[in-house]
Amino acid sequence: MATPHHAETVTRPAADIGTPSTRSSGHGPAARSIGRVLGYLALAVAAVGVLLPFFWMLMSSLKTNNDVFTIPIQWIPETFVWSNYVEIWQKSDMTTWLKNTMVLALAVTALQVFTGSFAAYGFSKIRFPGRDVLFLVYLGTIAVPWQAYMIPQFILMSKINLSDTLWSIIALQAFGAFGVFLMKQFYETVPEELSEAARVDGLTEYGIYRRIMLPLSVPALASLTLLTFVNTWNDYLGPLIYLRSPELWTIQLGLKTFVGQYNAEHALIMTGSVLSVLPIAIIFMLGQRYFVEGIATSGLKG
């Protein structure tokens, strides 16, 4: 362990997954440093591979149209064309799209988080006949792709006159099995003694949920909130099928039609793409540890 710098100083995400637990090489210092160099090399190649498309998108959004495709490639624009970011608001209905997407993402997230965590409490802390079978049904639907039942669902939504309204997307996304599953995984880790003690003190089950479980599960709720918000924000297929009127379009639908309409305006298309990704990038950077936690808990126990 005679390395000059202490590996412990590497900043870690607050989530405890991903903390290095094994040393990969047990041989001499020469072999170890070769392994280290190779490791950094692999890391650099992977980082470039993952991030280059985003860098190219951002840089192209600041170029003139003719400079997007040049030989050789121009990585950094000679002059930054910030006016692309003004022009796109004039050429598209960006405001409407962003507003609709925001409304949908907020409504879906609120409903998913509330009904999901509430149901998860019933599934994990109250014992009653039929409970486990019902949960199995919930789990089973995760293996059924949405594309397989989108047709009957569409017929049903049309019958109750919800298609071509924002309500259709809210109904579609808000009651998924995912929230129930994620929150149940978390509640099972809360020791039963805690609820028992609260029951002895005279708290009702609703009281236990609100006064004990909700405060304890803030990190899990944060994970669910962020994952749901991002999923709804990024959804393309749901809005494509249900939202036919242009005034209801979300940013994804809007961006897609913008691409079709202005397909030669490469720089502007990249500007639109950056704008559609930007809110997600900010949320992602602020809450990355909750994303990691949410994925890890929902993924660990199949």
Add this chain to the structure above:
Amino acid sequence: MATTLAVRRPGSRLKRRNTLLGWSFILPNFLGFALLTLIPVFALFYIAFTDWNAFGTADWVGIDNFSRLLGDQSFVTALLNTLYYTAFHIPLTLGLSLALALLLNRKLRGVAFFRTAAFFPYVTSIVAIAVVWNMLFSPEFGPINQFLTAIGISDPPGWTTSADWSMPAVIIVGTWREMGYYMLLFLAGLQTIPPELYEAARMDGANAWQRFRNVTVPSLRPTTFFVTVMLTIGSFKVFDLILVMTNGGPGQSTLVLSQYIYNKGFVENQLGYASSISIVLFLICISVTVVQFLINKRSDD
């Protein structure tokens, strides 16, 4: 049967109270879930046996839709293309995400940053990703073909404009997008392996490859199983990415099952026929999952 007797047993009041209580928690979610997921899944099995167009009525046609499927060349193409995507996407994503996880499980500077970065494509919208990659893949001036030309490939592929290369292009983007997500699952799995196992293997003189083969791989089995199941379902339902990148083309070279359902149902209004294709997709996903569970169970014993 036993229920009438059970009323008199002392625990039965508590049991009834718990049932009501449990349902009161589950109900708000269950109402939406039952109406929008369960009923449509069951309805699928009725609609698939009817001739139903958007505003008309359903006429029972028995298995006509299914016998029509057998002779439908586009359906066969879509099925084969879906298998093509699946056959390459699963092993590629599995291998790359495991490799990334092993790399990031080491003590290197910058791993924390990279762990976050690798996951970013997965939370970005498919539309933006498809648009950017289509430009990167642009045959003449696109960065990818410029790079290929620079390293000496004189005739780089046409990617999304060529029937032979459109599917590989879609697979590359799909893998790039999803590997960070599965990497996180593998990282979580790696964390659960006790370091003592590696110590013991090292004492026995196992080299790095032997430790990977005899400690890492067996310990990761539950994670690998889960990842494979999720990847399989994900690959069979691939759609949005293809819809935006190639719209199934050129020709039918990237037409997949989900898109064929969409085309028949929402573009051509043949809801009954589209539902019969949905049933095929449904049965494939369910049976693959069940088979994987059985294999996993058998190797558990």
